[in-house]
Amino acid sequence: MAADSTPPADDTRVRASAAVLLRRPKLWLVPTVLCGLLAFLLSLLYMGGIVNPNGELHHLPIGIVNADQGRPLPGQTTNLGTQITRSLTADTSGKADWRPLTRAEAQDKLASGKIYGALVVPADFTTTTAALTTANATTRPTLTVLTNPGMGSLGSSLASRITQQAAQQASLAIGIQLMDSPATAAADATTRLVLADPVAVATQVGHPIGDHSGLGLSSFYYTLLLVLAGFLGGNVISNGVDTALGYADNEIGPWHARRPTVPISRTQTLLLKMVMTAGITVLTTTLVMLATVGILGMDASHLPLLWIYSYCASLAVGLGVQAINAAFGGIGQLVSMFVFIVLGLPSSGSTVPLEAVPGFYRFLSLFEPMRQLSVGVRAILFFDARADAGLTRSWIMIAIGAALALLFGLAMTHYYDRKGLHRFTPQPSG
Numbered sequence: 001m002a003a004d005s006t007p008p009a010d011d012t013r014v015r016a017s018a019a020v021l022l023r024r025p026k027l028w029l030v031p032t033v034l035c036g037l038l039a040f041l042l043s044l045l046y047m048g049g050i051v052n053p054n055g056e057l058h059h060l061p062i063g064i065v066n067a068d069q070g071r072p073l074p075g076q077t078t079n080l081g082t083q084i085t086r087s088l089t090a091d092t093s094g095k096a097d098w099r100p101l102t103r104a105e106a107q108d109k110l111a112s113g114k115i116y117g118a119l120v121v122p123a124d125f126t127t128t129t130a131a132l133t134t135a136n137a138t139t140r141p142t143l144t145v146l147t148n149p150g151m152g153s154l155g156s157s158l159a160s161r162i163t164q165q166a167a168q169q170a171s172l173a174i175g176i177q178l179m180d181s182p183a184t185a186a187a188d189a190t191t192r193l194v195l196a197d198p199v200a201v202a203t204q205v206g207h208p209i210g211d212h213s214g215l216g217l218s219s220f221y222y223t224l225l226l227v228l229a230g231f232l233g234g235n236v237i238s239n240g241v242d243t244a245l246g247y248a249d250n251e252i253g254p255w256h257a258r259r260p261t262v263p264i265s266r267t268q269t270l271l272l273k274m275v276m277t278a279g280i281t282v283l284t285t286t287l288v289m290l291a292t293v294g295i296l297g298m299d300a301s302h303l304p305l306l307w308i309y310s311y312c313a314s315l316a317v318g319l320g321v322q323a324i325n326a327a328f329g330g331i332g333q334l335v336s337m338f339v340f341i342v343l344g345l346p347s348s349g350s351t352v353p354l355e356a357v358p359g360f361y362r363f364l365s366l367f368e369p370m371r372q373l374s375v376g377v378r379a380i381l382f383f384d385a386r387a388d389a390g391l392t393r394s395w396i397m398i399a400i401g402a403a404l405a406l407l408f409g410l411a412m413t414h415y416y417d418r419k420g421l422h423r424f425t426p427q428p429s430g
Contacts, residue, residue, distance in 0.1 A: 041342070042342060045342055045343065045346055046342075046345065046346055048346065048358060048360075048361075049345075049346025049347065049352060049357050049358070049361050050346065050351070050352050050357075053154065053158070053352050053353075053356035053357070054356070056356050056357055056358055057095050057158065057355060057356040058094045058095060058355060059094060059095075059096070059097040059355055060095065060096050060097060060116055060155075060158060060159055060162065060353065060355045060356070061096075061097045061099060061114065061115045061116060061355075062096045062097065062098055062099070062115055062116055062117050062118060062119070062159050062162060062163060063098075063099050063100075063101045063105075063106040063109060063110075063115045063117070063118030063119070063146075064084075064085050064088050064089070064098050064099065064100055064101065064118065064119050064121075065100075065101055065102065065103050065106050065118055065119065065120040065121065066081040066082060066084070066085045066100065066121045067081065067102075067103060067120065067121060067122055067123045067125075068080060068081025068082065068121045068122070068123060068124075068125045068126050069123045069124070070123075070124060070125060070126025070127040070128075070129075070130070071126065071127075072126070073126065073129070073130055073177060073178075073181070074181065075181075076177070079125075079126040080121070080125055080126045080129055080141075080170075080174055081121035081125050081126065083173075084119075084121055084143075084166075084170045085100055085121070087170070087173070088119070088166055095162060096159075096162050096166075099115065101118070103120065106118045106120070106146070106206070107206070107207075110146065110148050110206040110207040111207050111383060111384070111386070112383055112386050112388050112389040113148070113150060113151060113378065113379065113382070113383050113389045113390065114388075114389075115148065115159075116148050116151050116155050116156060116158065116159035116353070117145065117146055117147050117148050117156065117159035117160055117162075117163050117206065118145075118146040118163070118206060119143060119144070119145060119146075119163045119166060119167060120143065120144040120145075120146060121143060122141075122142065122143075122144070124141075125141050125142075125143070128140070128141040128142075129141040129174060129178070129198060129199070132178065132194070132195060132198055133178060133181055133195070140194075140198060140199065140200045141174075141198060141199050141200070142199065142200045142201070142202050143167040143170065143171075143199055143200075143201050143202070144201075144202050144203075144204055145160055145163045145164055145167065145201060145202070145203045145204070146204055146205070146206030147159065147160050147203065147204070147205050147206055148206050148207050149205065149207075149208070149209050149213075149215060149216040150207055150209050150213075150216055150219075150378065150381075150382030150383060151216060151353070152216045152217060152220070152350060152351060152353065153215040153216050153217060154351060154352055154353065154356075155216075155352075155353040155356075156216060158353065158356065160203065164201055164203070167199065167201045168201065170199065171197050171198060171199035171201075172196075172197060174198055174199060175195055175196040175197050175198055178195040178196075178198060179192065179195055179196060207382075207383075209299065209381075209382050210299030211299070212296075212297050212298055212299040213298070213299045213381070213382070214298075216382070217350070217351065218298055218299070218381060219350060219374060219377045219378040219381045219382060220348065220350030220351055220374055222288075222292060222298070222377050222381070223313075223348070223350065223370060223373050223374040223377045224345075224370075225288050225292070226285075226288065226310055226313045226314045226317070226373060226377075227313075227314075227317050227340055227341065227344065227369065227370055227373065228341075229281075229284045229285070229288060229314045229317075230281070230313075230314040230315065230316070230317025230318040230320075230321065230340070231317055231318075231321055231336060231337070231340050231341060233277065233280060233281065233284055233314075233318055234273075234277055234317070234318040234319075234320075234321030234322050234325070234336070235321060235325070235333055235336075237273055237276050237277055237280060237318075237322070238273055238321070238322060238325050241269065241272060241273050241276065243259065244259060245259070245261065245262040245264060245269070246258065246259040246260050246261035246262055247261065247423055265413075265417045265422075266326065266413035266416050266417050266421075266422070266423060267410060267413040267414050267417055269326070269413070269423075270322060270323070270326045270409050270410065270413045271410075273322045273326075274319055274322050274406070274409070277315065277318040277319060277322060278315055278318075278319075281311060281314050281315045281318055282311065284314065285307060285310045285311040285314055286307070288310065288314075289303075289306065289307055289310065293306075299381070300380075300381055301380075301381075301384070301385075302380050302384075302385045305380060305385055306377075306380050306381075309376055309377070309380060309394075309395075310377075312395075312398050312402075313373045313376070313377075313394075313398055315402065316369070316398050316401045316402040316405065317340055317369060317401075319401075319402055319405035319406060319409070320336065320339070320340065320369070320401060320404075320405040321336045321340070322405070322409060323405040323406070323408045323409025323410075323412070324336040324339065324409075326409050326412060326413050327408065327409065327412040327413075339369070340369055340370070341370075343364055343368055344368045344369055344370030344371070345370065346361050346364075347361040347362075347364035347365045347368045347370070347371055348365070348368070348370040348371045348374045349365055349371055349374070349375075350374045350378070367397075369397075369401060372393070372394055372397035372398065372401070373394060373397075373398070375389075375390035375391075375393065375394050376390060376391050376393075376394025376395065376398075377394075378390065379391040379394070
């Protein structure tokens, strides 16, 4: 290791002062422009994805289950369940994508994360409603709202609100039919008040998740941990290798040292960093699971699968970081931050449903790593690791991402080596 670079006591070189350097406009230019751009872009990208979910909401998938077997009310050709289903599926507001399903189909789609909730019309709905106009009425007709907390607290909340509003509108429409019935002409004021809004709405959890699941957000935060472990780990490894090989200074507090430079090509350096990333990711993945599941008690099943998936996901991010750093050099860390974090967070669909974000973020979600990884984590944690819950797609995208990282990184370093664009080789001082 080279000696400390502190100049000897008799060094008579004139030292610059901060007061003098601060008067140089060129010193301010690059940091000011970059910091300003970063603040502006981060504000636009982050807030743009969450600032107006209600205004951006469109085609949120919600099931409608019509199990009504009652006979139509007098003067009607269809029972009330069929009327409600037709009204919802003909809705042109575009906020919800109402999907007619059987109860079994709705339960399956809730359990695979294909719908955010469902509205269920029971088998005796029309019969119970018709009884309200007679002396035989014992209970109010009830519509059931099913929620899906595994789709995230906001997504489930949006679906629940839309479904409850639909149930309320259906109740008022049914009330109009009952009020127009001759059987209610002699009803007293209290009875008519009940008949004007006759339907009760009950809310149930359609697909339960554990109490230690962060209200459905643990999948997002766990994915974020995997991405951060890959991103930060990749950069730490890259900087550590460059320091150990003598291509970067080692500076800790007031101590500064520079190791002798090891002659090595860009391609071999990248291979070294990628192999180290693969090895160290074993440790980081294990520690992430130890902290989240073992110590904090996060609800998680399929633990061997979760570990393997977590390792491959974090490794794919780490390989991508190494490839980007090798290709872009000093600004590589900034580029990889945008690729894996800045653009990934608002397009992940984990906190705000993709159906409630602007189209730009839905476009990003087609290939942004965090979206691909979060769907797989959600499938493992909340949807019994079902392939049709997005796990298969996530595995495919992890494989594609890792392959692209290898191909891109090695292609760029091979090109630089072939063109003779070798890394600057600093000579140890002293």
